[in-house]
Amino acid sequence: MNRRFFAAILAAALIGSATVQSASGEDRFIVVQSTTSTQNSGLFDEILPEFQEKSGIEVRVVAVGTGQAIRNAANGDGDVLLVHSKPSEEKFVADGLGVSRADVMYNDFVIVGPDADPAGIAGGRDVIAALKAIAKGAAPFASRGDDSGTHKAELRLWKAADIDAGAESGSWYRETGSGMGATLNTGIGMDAYIMTDRATWIAFGNKGSHQILVEGDPRMFNQYGVILVSPKIHPHVKAEMAQTFIDWLLSREGQQAIAGYKVDGQQLFFPNANDGSS
Amino acid sequence: MDSFWSVLGGAFALVFALDPDLLEIIGLSMRVTLTAVLFACLIGLPLGAAVGAFRFPGRTLLAVILNALMGLPPVVVGLVVYLLLSASGPLGPLRLLYTPGAMIIAQMIIVMPIVAALTRQVVEDIDREYAEQFASLGVGALDRLLSLLWDARYSLLTVTLAGFGRAVAEVGAVLIVGGNINHVTRVMTTTIALETSKGNLQLALALGVILLLIAFSVNACVMALRASAVRAAYA
Numbered sequence: 001m002n003r004r005f006f007a008a009i010l011a012a013a014l015i016g017s018a019t020v021q022s023a024s025g026e027d028r029f030i031v032v033q034s035t036t037s038t039q040n041s042g043l044f045d046e047i048l049p050e051f052q053e054k055s056g057i058e059v060r061v062v063a064v065g066t067g068q069a070i071r072n073a074a075n076g077d078g079d080v081l082l083v084h085s086k087p088s089e090e091k092f093v094a095d096g097l098g099v100s101r102a103d104v105m106y107n108d109f110v111i112v113g114p115d116a117d118p119a120g121i122a123g124g125r126d127v128i129a130a131l132k133a134i135a136k137g138a139a140p141f142a143s144r145g146d147d148s149g150t151h152k153a154e155l156r157l158w159k160a161a162d163i164d165a166g167a168e169s170g171s172w173y174r175e176t177g178s179g180m181g182a183t184l185n186t187g188i189g190m191d192a193y194i195m196t197d198r199a200t201w202i203a204f205g206n207k208g209s210h211q212i213l214v215e216g217d218p219r220m221f222n223q224y225g226v227i228l229v230s231p232k233i234h235p236h237v238k239a240e241m242a243q244t245f246i247d248w249l250l251s252r253e254g255q256q257a258i259a260g261y262k263v264d265g266q267q268l269f270f271p272n273a274n275d276g277s278s
Numbered sequence: 279m280d281s282f283w284s285v286l287g288g289a290f291a292l293v294f295a296l297d298p299d300l301l302e303i304i305g306l307s308m309r310v311t312l313t314a315v316l317f318a319c320l321i322g323l324p325l326g327a328a329v330g331a332f333r334f335p336g337r338t339l340l341a342v343i344l345n346a347l348m349g350l351p352p353v354v355v356g357l358v359v360y361l362l363l364s365a366s367g368p369l370g371p372l373r374l375l376y377t378p379g380a381m382i383i384a385q386m387i388i389v390m391p392i393v394a395a396l397t398r399q400v401v402e403d404i405d406r407e408y409a410e411q412f413a414s415l416g417v418g419a420l421d422r423l424l425s426l427l428w429d430a431r432y433s434l435l436t437v438t439l440a441g442f443g444r445a446v447a448e449v450g451a452v453l454i455v456g457g458n459i460n461h462v463t464r465v466m467t468t469t470i471a472l473e474t475s476k477g478n479l480q481l482a483l484a485l486g487v488i489l490l491l492i493a494f495s496v497n498a499c500v501m502a503l504r505a506s507a508v509r510a511a512y513a
Contacts, residue, residue, distance in 0.1 A: 040476050062457035076365030077375055181475025206477030
């Protein structure tokens with residue numbers, strides 16, 4: 001009797017593995033390594049179906065921090081890189097890992113904080129002055145601390161303000177080591193100031209009493225770029241389909257799709273592929 | 279933030295408005311988890327039984343290792359599987375990264391030690407009762423293993439459910455090797471993590487409630503099967 005029992009288990013296993021096999025197979029897709037801001041804001045859900053309908057190419061998005069996205073792409077685990085940290089992107093291309101880089105769109109960073117505003121930065125346009133006030137008052141500030149594009153931009157601003165925030169890590173400067181959404185959840189929970197991209201903030205569902213306190217500083221400009229992963233280094237890269245996707249993103253049609261995405265009536269990303277500088 | 283109770287109330291409202299996307303995610307969750315548990319049992323049950331029933335050098339060490347591996351951090355498993363399956367890794371040519379297959383492998387690695395370690399304990403306890411009988415009848419090693427597994431089947435059902443529980447709730451590993459890709463590798467736990475990071479706490483909690491209900495249903499089904507099997511055995 002027990003032999004029959006084990007034979008049944010074996011049969012079930014074979015059926016199980018057969019269904020797993022049938023799951024792969026389809027090959028008309030590309031993998032895009034991208035950032036949490038583009039996914040969390042809902043942009044991809046809005047524009048990708050349009051591209052897929054037109055081209056028949058499925059776009060699979062892996063949304064992680066910019067640092068991790070670049071590392072994954074460097075390993076060849078993606079066909080396209082769409083992130084927001086221009087210096088890192090240019091290095092990626094210079095190292096031969098990517099074919100070329102093009103501007104796609106931009107939005108901006110903002111500093112959000114609690115209603116109480118202990119550092120008194122509300123209404124300011126000068127982000128450096130705001131960071132100095134936060135550091136001076138030792139007001140809690142939640143940082144991504146995860147090597148993402150937003151984190152790198154934040155570190156550049158601290159440096160411009162001549163403040164060694166890392167030295168205060170654990171006291172008022174708190175590194176969550178997480179994505180934008182998790183950092184917002186944490187920062188809001190401890191009444192901290194947080195630097196976030198505007199798109200994630202507008203689409204975020206758990207704002208608490210936090211609101212935008214500092215915005216409009218040109219230094220908080222947040223440029224997104226797109227790169228084709230080099231098929232020379234990674235021959236399995238689906239260069240043709242990936243290039244079709246990149247061309248579409250940069251085309252009039254793709255740019256209009258990006259501009260057309262709104263949450264609560266507010267445009268989240270501003271296409272700028274044709275402004276030169278690519 | 280909304281109060282805890284209003285969030286919970288909203289969660290239940292969502293549970294009863296199942297949409298196709300949600301059903302797809304639930305379906306994939308079940309497929310990945312059940313397949314992973316199945317393969318984990320195929321390896322873990324015989325392995326645990328062998329360690330429990332046979333005497334050989336290094337047996338105690340192996341038992342300790344299996345017990346320790348029950349505490350494998352899923353993120354570490356995810357990272358190792360990622361490095362193996364990455365296009366730059368040794369198994370890159372299989373093109374398994376960011377597919378349900380990769381998620382099954384990761385979960386299998388997490389669940390297998392749990393199944394093996396618990397099976398070892400169960401079988402060791404039964405073997406103590408039967409050791410003399412086996413010896414006097416001159417039962418061969420394979421038959422002895424199969425008899426022990428068969429005799430312990432009801433306890434091993436609970437062992438399997440423990441493995442299922444760990445797999446179905448796991449998020450760290452499947453997030454890394456699956457990539458949480460919409461319609462491809464998005465499962466219940468990664469959806470909950472995503473919605474939490476979007477600040478949609480109500481939706482995240484609702485999905486958590488659904489996941490709990492599914493786990494409850496699977497456990498209830500297994501227990502019902504077991505009860506009818508017991509009745510049949512004594513009828």
